[in-house]
Amino acid sequence: MAEDQVIVGLEVHCQLDTKSKLFCGCSTDYRDDGPNTHVCPVCLGLPGAMPVLNKRSIEYAMKVAKALNCTVLHESEFSRKNYFYPDLDKAYQITQYDKPLAEGGYLEIESDEGGERRIQLTRIHVEEDPGRLVHMGNAERGKYSLVDYNRAGIPLIEIVSEPDMRSPKEARKFLNKLRATLEYLSVFDSDKEGSLRVDANISIKGNERVEVKNITSYKGVEKALTYEVTRQKNLIRRGVRIERETRHFIESTGITQSSRSKEQEHDYRYFPEPDLRPLHVQSWVAGIVLPELPDARRERFVAQYGCSLNHARTLTGELKLANFFEKIVAADPQGLSTLAATWIADTLIGELNYRSMSLDSVDAAQFTELVDILKQGSITDKSGIEVLRIMLDQHMKNEPAEAPAAIVSRLNLAKTSGDTGIITAAINEAITENPKALEDYFAGKGGALNFLVGHVMKKTRGKADPGELNRMLVEALKKKEA
Numbered sequence: 001m002a003e004d005q006v007i008v009g010l011e012v013h014c015q016l017d018t019k020s021k022l023f024c025g026c027s028t029d030y031r032d033d034g035p036n037t038h039v040c041p042v043c044l045g046l047p048g049a050m051p052v053l054n055k056r057s058i059e060y061a062m063k064v065a066k067a068l069n070c071t072v073l074h075e076s077e078f079s080r081k082n083y084f085y086p087d088l089d090k091a092y093q094i095t096q097y098d099k100p101l102a103e104g105g106y107l108e109i110e111s112d113e114g115g116e117r118r119i120q121l122t123r124i125h126v127e128e129d130p131g132r133l134v135h136m137g138n139a140e141r142g143k144y145s146l147v148d149y150n151r152a153g154i155p156l157i158e159i160v161s162e163p164d165m166r167s168p169k170e171a172r173k174f175l176n177k178l179r180a181t182l183e184y185l186s187v188f189d190s191d192k193e194g195s196l197r198v199d200a201n202i203s204i205k206g207n208e209r210v211e212v213k214n215i216t217s218y219k220g221v222e223k224a225l226t227y228e229v230t231r232q233k234n235l236i237r238r239g240v241r242i243e244r245e246t247r248h249f250i251e252s253t254g255i256t257q258s259s260r261s262k263e264q265e266h267d268y269r270y271f272p273e274p275d276l277r278p279l280h281v282q283s284w285v286a287g288i289v290l291p292e293l294p295d296a297r298r299e300r301f302v303a304q305y306g307c308s309l310n311h312a313r314t315l316t317g318e319l320k321l322a323n324f325f326e327k328i329v330a331a332d333p334q335g336l337s338t339l340a341a342t343w344i345a346d347t348l349i350g351e352l353n354y355r356s357m358s359l360d361s362v363d364a365a366q367f368t369e370l371v372d373i374l375k376q377g378s379i380t381d382k383s384g385i386e387v388l389r390i391m392l393d394q395h396m397k398n399e400p401a402e403a404p405a406a407i408v409s410r411l412n413l414a415k416t417s418g419d420t421g422i423i424t425a426a427i428n429e430a431i432t433e434n435p436k437a438l439e440d441y442f443a444g445k446g447g448a449l450n451f452l453v454g455h456v457m458k459k460t461r462g463k464a465d466p467g468e469l470n471r472m473l474v475e476a477l478k479k480k481e482a
């Protein structure tokens, strides 16, 4: 390890996508409803209310444990974690302490140097989500907070990694891979606001570590850690000792801020939850059958569709993307795979990101038609991008969707190939208009041909097939020489 090696460990809280809460029958589908409408005596922590364990959440947690190669413990147990805070109605959280559901395990990520790298896990435990505080007003005008217990009792798993990541980028890769794995297991919905929260431990080798709490976005994790790396390295350079402390990430400014440390020094007085029996789930976990996971699907995409490793990695990195790809190529895997992989991984994702659009807004049938047109070679790649952009823009503006073929004919984008007359005319024009380039070409200057190609392209408005155009141009130049 280098002297200023960055060391990162993560604690990731993920909401399990069950229908009801962890210890009561309240619906977990609370986001669009008013505050405190998905509550009952159990999740409100009213005196005398007894928790009843939701088996489905344990099944989901075991699926995760198995998929992440963890050891499910012979006996695990719920504990009470006592602390006073308004988002915690009972003044304790039911969680797992010294007997978590599972220990060990690992997740493989693509390392910064390429190839796979194993990030070891410490443990996975199950716990309930606290409520949600909504802070109103500001410091000058009567600041107050509202509390919403709709979230109280939503099942969470907390996945704790070993400090095995070596850069903010690796931390992001870990999270992306984790998200993909959870989605493949159908136990998690990353589209739901607040479904994932991360606490990150970060240190520079040989120095104290700092904990950055409650980062709520995937991008936020990399940003917060990048900020910390700079801050900590600067302190070390100036000879300032790094204090062990807890910091908060401020999403809007991208910086971390020290939390008053006294508030953080809790004594949680853990003790076993008396209202719930210990769990013995080993025979249950043995019977769980896992679906195909991201790594396996990636290998299959390479073997079955001939995808490049990079394309396969991108396509299988998100469940929706992988499903979309297989839907597109379903009718003609042989003919469409390579084109579809390229157009989805290299073009579509970028165009979607640029517009902050989600894949859900792309019509698979429409996209398949576009790939099919490209396969037939009747339009150039350049025109293909133009058609795709029109499709996406129409969707964004809520305009009726136009079939790719209709766009091609409306804008007269069909390749001029076959109609070589147009290309020949454009070539002749380009040659006449650029005598200097012609001279350069015959003098053996490399850039001249490309220069002429560019001119011909412009004249044919990108509709000429680049290969054909090149061939015809070289042919025409040969004639000139003779």
Ligand code: ZN
Binding pocket: 021, 024, 025, 026, 038, 039, 040, 041, 042, 043, 044, 153
């Ligand atoms: Zn409830």
Ligand code: MN
Binding pocket: 013, 127, 158
């Ligand atoms: Mn926790």
